[in-house]
Amino acid sequence: MSRSIDGQASASMQILQNQLKHNVRQYAMFIALIGIGIIFTVLTNGIFLSPRNLSNLLLQTSFIAILSVGMVLVIVGGHIDLSVGSIVGFTGAFAAILQVNYGYSTLTVVVLTLGLGAVIGVWQGFWIAYRLVPAFIVTLAGMLIFRGALIALTGGQTIAPLEPAFRAIGQGYIPRLFVNTEATSGFHDLSFIVALLAIAGFIFFEMKTRLRRKRHGFSNLPVPLFVAKIVAVAAMLWMFFSVMVNYRGIPYSIMILMALVLLFVYITNNTTFGRHVYAIGGNREAALLSGINIKRKTMAIFVIMGALSGLAGLVFTARLNSATASAGNLFELDTIAAVFIGGTSMRGGEGTIVGAIVGALVMASLNNGMGLMNVSSEYQLIVKGLILVLAVWFDISSRSNNA
Numbered sequence: 348m349s350r351s352i353d354g355q356a357s358a359s360m361q362i363l364q365n366q367l368k369h370n371v372r373q374y375a376m377f378i379a380l381i382g383i384g385i386i387f388t389v390l391t392n393g394i395f396l397s398p399r400n401l402s403n404l405l406l407q408t409s410f411i412a413i414l415s416v417g418m419v420l421v422i423v424g425g426h427i428d429l430s431v432g433s434i435v436g437f438t439g440a441f442a443a444i445l446q447v448n449y450g451y452s453t454l455t456v457v458v459l460t461l462g463l464g465a466v467i468g469v470w471q472g473f474w475i476a477y478r479l480v481p482a483f484i485v486t487l488a489g490m491l492i493f494r495g496a497l498i499a500l501t502g503g504q505t506i507a508p509l510e511p512a513f514r515a516i517g518q519g520y521i522p523r524l525f526v527n528t529e530a531t532s533g534f535h536d537l538s539f540i541v542a543l544l545a546i547a548g549f550i551f552f553e554m555k556t557r558l559r560r561k562r563h564g565f566s567n568l569p570v571p572l573f574v575a576k577i578v579a580v581a582a583m584l585w586m587f588f589s590v591m592v593n594y595r596g597i598p599y600s601i602m603i604l605m606a607l608v609l610l611f612v613y614i615t616n617n618t619t620f621g622r623h624v625y626a627i628g629g630n631r632e633a634a635l636l637s638g639i640n641i642k643r644k645t646m647a648i649f650v651i652m653g654a655l656s657g658l659a660g661l662v663f664t665a666r667l668n669s670a671t672a673s674a675g676n677l678f679e680l681d682t683i684a685a686v687f688i689g690g691t692s693m694r695g696g697e698g699t700i701v702g703a704i705v706g707a708l709v710m711a712s713l714n715n716g717m718g719l720m721n722v723s724s725e726y727q728l729i730v731k732g733l734i735l736v737l738a739v740w741f742d743i744s745s746r747s748n749n750a
Contacts, residue, residue: 376689376690377705380705387716390716390720391716391720399594400719401594402594403715404708404715405590405591406517406518406601407711407714408707409517409598409600409603409662409666410435410663410678411678411681411685411707411710412604412685412707413604413655413659414431414655414656414678415682415689415706416604416611417651417654418703419611419686419698419702419703420611420615420652421482421652422628422683423615423628423691423692423696424624424627425627425628425695425696426475426482427483427486427683428486428649428652428679429483429487430486430487430488430679431659431675431679432676432679432680433497434464434467434656434657434675435656435660435674435675435678436493436494436672436675436676437660438467438657438661439660439663440497440501440506440664440671440674441459441460442460442513442664443664443669443670445459445460447506447507447509448506453510453513456513460657460658460661463657464660465650465653465654465657466653467489467653467657468649468652468654469646469649469650470489471485471489472645472648472650473646476641476643476645477646490679497672501670505669506669506670507668507669509665514665516599516603516661516662516665517599517663518598518665518666519598520535521598523535523536523596524536535593535594535595535596537597538588538592538596538597541588542585542589545584546585549577550581553577557573600666604704608700611700612699612700620644620647625696625697627639627641628694628696630696660674660675663675677728680731680732680735681707681711682707684734684738685703685709686698686706687735687742688709688734688738689701689703689704689705689706689707690742713730713731714727717730
């Protein structure tokens with residue numbers, strides 16, 4: 348009996364060690380996010396953790412997080428995209444001009460802007476996939492081309508104001524159902540319902556995954572560790588939603604982001620396309636020999652990235668209620684850093700959508716915290732550059748230790 352208990356304990360410890368070993372980067376990013384929150388809370392005398400500031404932080408995160416969703420596919424597939432910031436600015440200016448100068452409706456502007464982003468993705472994907480020009484060169488050229496096009500399109504002027512329906516994309520919040528319908532803060536009932544649904548959905552899919560793994564004979568976490576994981580993640584989800592539940596509610600931009608995360612988590616984990624992207628990034632020659640159409644998949648990756656850049660352009664322009672010639676400047680740095688911080692390997696073939704979102708929260712927290720402390724822009728750039736170097740170094744060192 349004693350030997351049986353000892354054997355079970357030993358097996359549980361082995362599973363736990365394997366989980367920690369193979370997910371060290373994912374755990375590290377959560378620790379980094381918590382650490383950043385604690386540091387800025389102390390340095391700002393609690394302002395960082397105020398509901399108002401955290402709500403603003405989520406709004407500031409939305410467009411970088413949207414870009415990060417697409418950038419995960421790009422980097423996992425073995426590429427890079429340096430043009431996303433310029434595309435955000437260009438598509439945002441395109442949207443603003445359609446509405447301000449030509450009077451197009453918000454729905455028409457959204458459709459045309461997403462279409463423009465996809466067309467840009469086709470352009471860049473064609474050179475990368477079918478003409479075999481390295482993605483670094485193509486997207487570097489795109490960064491210059493679309494930055495120049497943005498300046499030409501705006502004439503160096505600010506284009507504003509936008510219609511209320513358009514502004515709601517980047518500034519608006521989902522409405523209350525019954526409680527305090529006119530209030531701007533306090534308990535938000537619809538956001539509370541969304542939070543409960545999100546937590547229930549997480550628990551359901553975790554249980555479903557565990558049962559599927561058991562049915563196919565794969566190892567699972569011991570029940571106590573599995574329950575602890577469920578409780579910990581559910582608590583983190585509640586902390587995330589509670590900020591919005593107790594303030595003005597969930598912003599529309601965050602609802603868009605959550606829908607994208609659910610969609611692309613499903614695509615990357617449960618579709619042939621997702622598995623092929625990981626296979627291409629993991630071993631391109633093996634993927635080619637196994638019959639994967641690399642050119643078509645690469646084209647699809649950049650079309651998705653272009654469309655998401657257009658969506659980020661809409662959200663960013665709506666948040667500012669204007670389009671400017673400097674819009675999107677250095678967004679590519681924040682996006683790439685967010686993806687690497689979130690555990691995506693710079694060598695391709697490994698990374699998660701959820702990890703990239705946490706990485707985007709880390710970058711947004713740095714921007715927000717340093718802004719609250721009135722850190723000058725040059726030092727903010729230095730800090731973000733150092734964070735990017737450390738993220739890549741950590742990726743390389745953790746892979747070497749796991750080898």
